[in-house]
Amino acid sequence: MNALRSLFNSVGEPPRYPIEALAAAVREGNFRAIGRAISLVENRAPQHQDFVRLLYVPARQARVVGVTGPPGAGKSTLVAGLAGRLRESGAKVGILAIDPTSSFTGGALLGDRVRMHQLYTDPGVFIRSMATRGAMGGLAPATQDAVDILNAARFDWIIVETVGVGQDEVDVVRSVDTVVLVTLPGLGDDIQAIKAGIMEIADIFVINKADREGVDRTVRDLQMMLGMTEWAGWTPPILKTVASRGEGLEGLVKEADSHRRWLESGNELVQRRRDQLRLRVENILKEKVLNTARRDDGLDSELDRALREGTDPYGIAERLFSGVVAVSTGMPIPQGRSS
Amino acid sequence: MNALRSLFNSVGEPPRYPIEALAAAVREGNFRAIGRAISLVENRAPQHQDFVRLLYVPARQARVVGVTGPPGAGKSTLVAGLAGRLRESGAKVGILAIDPTSSFTGGALLGDRVRMHQLYTDPGVFIRSMATRGAMGGLAPATQDAVDILNAARFDWIIVETVGVGQDEVDVVRSVDTVVLVTLPGLGDDIQAIKAGIMEIADIFVINKADREGVDRTVRDLQMMLGMTEWAGWTPPILKTVASRGEGLEGLVKEADSHRRWLESGNELVQRRRDQLRLRVENILKEKVLNTARRDDGLDSELDRALREGTDPYGIAERLFSGVVAVSTGMPIPQGRSS
Numbered sequence: 309m310n311a312l313r314s315l316f317n318s319v320g321e322p323p324r325y326p327i328e329a330l331a332a333a334v335r336e337g338n339f340r341a342i343g344r345a346i347s348l349v350e351n352r353a354p355q356h357q358d359f360v361r362l363l364y365v366p367a368r369q370a371r372v373v374g375v376t377g378p379p380g381a382g383k384s385t386l387v388a389g390l391a392g393r394l395r396e397s398g399a400k401v402g403i404l405a406i407d408p409t410s411s412f413t414g415g416a417l418l419g420d421r422v423r424m425h426q427l428y429t430d431p432g433v434f435i436r437s438m439a440t441r442g443a444m445g446g447l448a449p450a451t452q453d454a455v456d457i458l459n460a461a462r463f464d465w466i467i468v469e470t471v472g473v474g475q476d477e478v479d480v481v482r483s484v485d486t487v488v489l490v491t492l493p494g495l496g497d498d499i500q501a502i503k504a505g506i507m508e509i510a511d512i513f514v515i516n517k518a519d520r521e522g523v524d525r526t527v528r529d530l531q532m533m534l535g536m537t538e539w540a541g542w543t544p545p546i547l548k549t550v551a552s553r554g555e556g557l558e559g560l561v562k563e564a565d566s567h568r569r570w571l572e573s574g575n576e577l578v579q580r581r582r583d584q585l586r587l588r589v590e591n592i593l594k595e596k597v598l599n600t601a602r603r604d605d606g607l608d609s610e611l612d613r614a615l616r617e618g619t620d621p622y623g624i625a626e627r628l629f630s631g632v633v634a635v636s637t638g639m640p641i642p643q644g645r646s647s
Numbered sequence: 648m649n650a651l652r653s654l655f656n657s658v659g660e661p662p663r664y665p666i667e668a669l670a671a672a673v674r675e676g677n678f679r680a681i682g683r684a685i686s687l688v689e690n691r692a693p694q695h696q697d698f699v700r701l702l703y704v705p706a707r708q709a710r711v712v713g714v715t716g717p718p719g720a721g722k723s724t725l726v727a728g729l730a731g732r733l734r735e736s737g738a739k740v741g742i743l744a745i746d747p748t749s750s751f752t753g754g755a756l757l758g759d760r761v762r763m764h765q766l767y768t769d770p771g772v773f774i775r776s777m778a779t780r781g782a783m784g785g786l787a788p789a790t791q792d793a794v795d796i797l798n799a800a801r802f803d804w805i806i807v808e809t810v811g812v813g814q815d816e817v818d819v820v821r822s823v824d825t826v827v828l829v830t831l832p833g834l835g836d837d838i839q840a841i842k843a844g845i846m847e848i849a850d851i852f853v854i855n856k857a858d859r860e861g862v863d864r865t866v867r868d869l870q871m872m873l874g875m876t877e878w879a880g881w882t883p884p885i886l887k888t889v890a891s892r893g894e895g896l897e898g899l900v901k902e903a904d905s906h907r908r909w910l911e912s913g914n915e916l917v918q919r920r921r922d923q924l925r926l927r928v929e930n931i932l933k934e935k936v937l938n939t940a941r942r943d944d945g946l947d948s949e950l951d952r953a954l955r956e957g958t959d960p961y962g963i964a965e966r967l968f969s970g971v972v973a974v975s976t977g978m979p980i981p982q983g984r985s986s
Contacts, residue, residue: 366957592964618705
């Protein structure tokens with residue numbers, strides 16, 4: 309434990325948790341403890357770093373599946389159906405809903421609500437929604453921490469549901485092992501939007517509500533788009549589901565299994581984990597530098613000063629960065645920083 | 648000029664520009680120089696910071712308008728029409744197209760192409776598309792730098808066109824003075840998506856293609872949504888336009904003027920500029936910490952080491968952060984960093 313750690317623990321209000329006890333309860337699979345632990349990382353509370361470090365398991369055992377796609381594609385119903393399937397084999401399933409329009413967090417229709425209710429009362433399923441706007445914009449780091457928590461609690465599968473729009477959400481999707489992109493027949497222009505971000509990192513395509521008109525055309529559109537890319541080793545399959553009736557879910561589980569086997573067969577899983585770790589560390593570094601710059605109102609007083617003196621943004625950033633370095637080494641704060 | 652500056656200048660390959668000469672040519676309004684200058688900041692080339700600092704004017708004189716909305720709303724046509732209107736009064740107009748589906752960057756229909764062509768040959772209009780994916784994810788900083796460049800080149804109006812989806816793009820929208828949100832009749836579910844991010848920062852709503860069916864309903868929907876918010880001082884107007892026929896553009900210019908007057912009437916413009924500066928400085932700080940951590944492959948060798956030793960991400964970030972501090976102060980690199 310070095311000086312830096314205590315520095316970052318001192319940022320913000322310190323609600324003190326007995327983190328060792330909380331970690332022990334999480335490891336035992338206590339749902340209330342898990343919920344409290346996720347709140348800890350979601351709020352980026354002072355002790356969240358030490359807490360995650362306590363729980364962290366380098367070789368994640370849980371299988372983490374991301375389910376992403378536009379609002380209205382039926383992601384929540386698909387996730388509920390998938391969870392139900394996985395439960396049949398006795399697997400423990402954790403669900404993290406990032407999507408603000410998720411049925412898990414609100415917009416469920418009557419039929420969905422019944423399905424959701426079954427999941428909510430199942431002791432083998434943990435469901436949690438994550439706020440899409442952290443004060444620090446730390447959605448991706450918080451979700452990755454939450455995955456670590458569920459992994460420590462020995463969930464076999466962790467499903468992360470997200471709209472997948474925005475850098476923060478794309479970062480979330482990049483941190484799962486298998487990316488399922490859900491779409492629906494007759495998307496039209498939406499495909500354009502999908503292409504822009506998530507398309508290239510999807511491992512499995514699902515056309516949900518496949519009993520609707522236009523499904524064949526959507527299959528062809530997707531095939532055409534997939535055909536334009538050179539796929540190394542794994543070509544994403546295109547599946548048709550009607551999640552509300554449970555149709556096609558078995559196929560989805562099968563393809564998720566195949567994808568997992570493919571990941572493990574070569575160097576792919578190792579490479580993916582390395583990329584994920586890199587992205588995660590970079591996001592933590594960004595949090596760190598902002599937290600340190602904001603400390604003791606350093607950022608605000610520097611801004612006030614800059615506005616008085618007409619300093620350019622790079623000049624301000626340079627001064628603040630010197631301040632970050634000074635704080636971290638115990639060197640005197642540069643002259644004028646709090647003037 | 649301190650040690651940090653030269654540090655950040657040493658990141659990446661150093662294509663050497665005579666930045667003083669380039670800055671002088673930009674100030675004279677030379678289009679080729681402006682284009683080259685924007686490439687410099689877009690590539691985050693080593694000298695871009697010094698270059699922006701040379702050009703930076705604290706009290707920006709240009710009026711910066713952001714035009715945002717979903718693909719297909721006709722943003723580019725609206726921007727072209729708006730630019731044409733502004734040209735009638737002799738104003739110099741700079742256009743930055745961030746939107747990958749923008750007509751300025753590709754997807755123009757025949758009619759649009761003619762309009763675009765007129766703009767491209769007008770010596771009072773500068774058009775430039777910005778890449779949506781920088782290697783460093785520095786879209787917002789690069790766009791803000793480009794605005795500084797156009798401001799230094801004495802453009803009266805700067806119009807920034809963007810889809811407004813994703814943290815990076817929302818950051819871009821947050822850096823303009825007046826946000827115009829373009830939508831079209833019969834949006835339906837899309838409104839949901841708009842609500843999620845941009846809605847609360849829009850200053851003017853435009854329903855484009857207002858000759859289409861469903862326009863009244865879209866007006867009512869927007870009115871209802873606007874009615875749910877308490878607006879302090881400025882209530883966003885809802886305008887109807889048919890940009891392809893030039894209809895409603897006069898009203899848009901008028902409302903943009905009104906909004907500007909409102910901004911200048913109280914403390915609003917000062918507050919907005921402060922918020923913008925804060926966001927911009929924070930993004931520069933994030934760039935700085937990542938650039939420093941990546942220096943000399945520090946991040947990669949630390950990742951390799953962590954994967955061998957099973958270090959958790961917060962532990963890695965802490966080590967790297969110590970490394971950043973060491974590099975910035977000339978202290979010895981922590982033991983084992985490049986082992």
